[in-house]
Every structure is written in structure tokens, then in C-alpha cells.
Amino acid sequence: MADTGFMRRVTFAGAAALLFAAPAFVRAQGAAGPARSLLRGAVIDDADERPIPGAIVAIEILRLQATTDSAGAFRMPLVPPGRHVVTVKRLGFSPISAVLNFGPADTLEYDFALIRQATNLPGVAVTTTAAVPPKLVEFEERRLAGFGRFITPDVLVKNENRRLSEVIAQLPGPRIMRGWGNYGWVASSVGSGALERRNQVSQADIARGADPKQCYANVMLDGNMVYAGRPGELLFDVNSLGTNAVAAIEYYRNAATIPSKFNMMGNDTCGLLVIWTK
Numbered sequence: 001m002a003d004t005g006f007m008r009r010v011t012f013a014g015a016a017a018l019l020f021a022a023p024a025f026v027r028a029q030g031a032a033g034p035a036r037s038l039l040r041g042a043v044i045d046d047a048d049e050r051p052i053p054g055a056i057v058a059i060e061i062l063r064l065q066a067t068t069d070s071a072g073a074f075r076m077p078l079v080p081p082g083r084h085v086v087t088v089k090r091l092g093f094s095p096i097s098a099v100l101n102f103g104p105a106d107t108l109e110y111d112f113a114l115i116r117q118a119t120n121l122p123g124v125a126v127t128t129t130a131a132v133p134p135k136l137v138e139f140e141e142r143r144l145a146g147f148g149r150f151i152t153p154d155v156l157v158k159n160e161n162r163r164l165s166e167v168i169a170q171l172p173g174p175r176i177m178r179g180w181g182n183y184g185w186v187a188s189s190v191g192s193g194a195l196e197r198r199n200q201v202s203q204a205d206i207a208r209g210a211d212p213k214q215c216y217a218n219v220m221l222d223g224n225m226v227y228a229g230r231p232g233e234l235l236f237d238v239n240s241l242g243t244n245a246v247a248a249i250e251y252y253r254n255a256a257t258i259p260s261k262f263n264m265m266g267n268d269t270c271g272l273l274v275i276w277t278k
Contacts, residue, residue: 037079037102039110042072043088046113055090055114060242081106085221085240087277088112097277099226135222135276138261139248147257149173151249160244167243173253174217174273179209184239187214188253188271200231210235217251217271220262229270241275250274 043055051072058065059079066076081104089095093114100108132140136153143150149171159167165184169176175187185205201212210216219227219236227236252258252272262272 035081035104036077037081037105038107039066039076039079039086039100039102040107041074041110041112043068043074043090043112043114044072045093046115049113052090052093052114055088055093055112057086057088057112059084059086060245061085061240083234083237083240085245085277086110087245088114090114092117095278097222099221133247136248139250139276142250142259147252147259149251149253153247156243156246156248162243164238164241164243164246168238168249168251168273171249171251174251174271175214177211177214177216179205181208182239183208183210183237185210185214185235186217186219186238186251186271186273187211188217200229200233202232202234205235215270217273220272220274222275222277238273238275241277245277246275247278248276250276 039057043052043057044050045052051068051070053068053070053072055068055072055074056065057068057074057076059076062080062084064076064079066074068074079102081102083099083101085097086100087095087097094117096112096114098110098112100110102108139150142148143152151167151171155170156167163182163184165176165178165186168174168186173188177185177187179185201210201214201216206212216227216229216235218225218229219238221236227233250272251274252262254271258272262274
């Protein structure tokens with residue numbers, strides 16, 4: 001993600017969404033300390049831009065969180081450099097998530113706008129089976145069609161104490177490539193067509209232990225592309241997400257199996273991983 005010198009709002013459009021915004025980077029001072037970053041900003045109501053107190057802003061994989069004050073402001077210090085998934089939640093609002101790049105000793109300023117969830121009017125009590133979350137309605141349709149590989153919410157609940165890469169490894173098809181430390185990336189076994197994608201792995205990922213000879217799958221998070229195989233683009237570390245924060249996963253081995261809704265990259269031979277968060 002490039003430094004563009006300005007800040008944009010992260011909003012939600014549906015049950016949950018991931019939007020990329022170009023953050024304003026300001027050199028941190030004081031409490032952030034060397035090599036640590038600071039995330040600060042506000043959480044507001046998307047409808048009227050009023051502040052939302054009591055919202056939780058968290059980087060779950062790092063067990064870092066902050067709570068907004070009466071003015072909707074929050075401050076999260078001591079964030080290690082890297083690419084992290086930030087989630088924002090508040091009772092009565094739909095949660096959102098965003099992938100942010102933290103540089104050493106930087107300050108990132110972000111405003112998050114939440115959309116209120118529809119309130120059910122009191123009335124006649126109805127007993128029924130649990131409703132499928134809106135974002136997973138189409139997931140269920142694709143799962144029943146059977147063109148890809150799927151990890152359902154119940155499987156994730158049973159494995160919530162495991163790394164996400166370990167859960168994905170249970171699927172037939174994807175290959176989990178492990179780097180130094182906790183890094184985990186999804187690759188695909190493919191033919192010679194993958195050569196166009198090879199040797200485009202960034203030097204930063206090679207330094208983390210990524211094999212440049214592998215064909216890495218595209219990755220979408222909540223319907224947004226977070227890795228598309230562009231030269232120099234950072235691979236998406238699936239272990240940057242806590243398993244307990246993920247609702248469902250889809251995997252498509254090649255272009256022939258990728259649904260037209262997701263097939264944005266043409267004849268992509270390296271497959272597609274689609275992750276839906278809670």
C-alpha cells in the first residue's frame with residue numbers, strides 16, 4: 001500500500017466489508033517508541049457522522065485493542081511494523097475490517113464509519129433455525145453447487161485454537177507454504193502456465209522465507225482482493241487472521257472453477273482463496 005499523504009474513511013456496505021484506504025503517515029513521537037507504530041483516529045456513525053463511544057478497535061492476532069471515548073476517538077500504541085488486519089465492532093452496528101500497513105515508528109490516522117444494523121421490532125416470538133448471515137448466503141449457494149472447496153463455520157469453530165494455515169491445509173488442493181516465524185501463504189500446484197506468475201515475489205517476502213518458485217493463489221478478504229500476484233505485491237499472510245475471527249473459507253484451484261463473480265484476473269492459473277470474516 002503506497003503512502004499517499006492523505007486519509008480516507010473506512011466504511012461498511014453490507015454485513016461486513018473490507019475497504020482499502022490510503023493512510024496518512026506521520027512520523028511517530030514519544031510513547032510509540034522505536035520500531036513500534038501508533039494507530040489513532042475515530043469511529044463514527046456512517047448515517048450522521050456522530051461519534052460512536054464504546055467501539056472496540058482491535059488487531060486480534062496481536063491481542064491489541066482500544067476502546068473509543070465519548071468523542072469516538074481511539075488510540076492504539078505499540079503496534080509492531082507489518083501488515084495487520086484491524087477490526088472495528090460495536091453492539092448495534094455491523095463490524096468492519098481493514099488491512100493496514102504499519103511502518104517502523106509511524107503514526108497511522110484512520111476514521112472508521114459503521115453502519116447501524118437493522119433493529120427487529122418486538123412482536124410475536126417465532127422459533128426457527130439459525131439464519132445464515134447475509135454475507136454467507138452466496139457462500140452457501142456456491143458450496144451446494146460444489147465447484148470449489150469449502151470450510152464451513154462449524155469447522156472453524158472446532159479449530160478456533162489452531163492457526164488459520166493449519167485449518168486451510170485440511171482442504172484438498174491448496175499448498176501451505178510456511179516462512180520464518182508465523183508466516184503462512186497459500187500456493188497451488190499448477191502447470192507451466194504458472195511461470196508467468198513466478199519470480200514476481202517481493203524481496204520482502206523472500207526475506208520472510210517465501211519460495212519465489214511457487215505459484216501463490218490470489219486472496220480475497222470479505223469480497224476485496226488483498227493479493228493479486230502483481231509484481232512486488234506483498235503476499236497475504238493467512239496467519240495474520242485469527243481463526244476465531246473467520247466465518248468461512250472458499251478455495252478454487254484454477255480459472256475453470258472460479259465463479260465469474262470472483263474471476264477478475266482472467267486466466268489465472270494459481271487459484272483463488274476467499275476468506276469471509278465474522
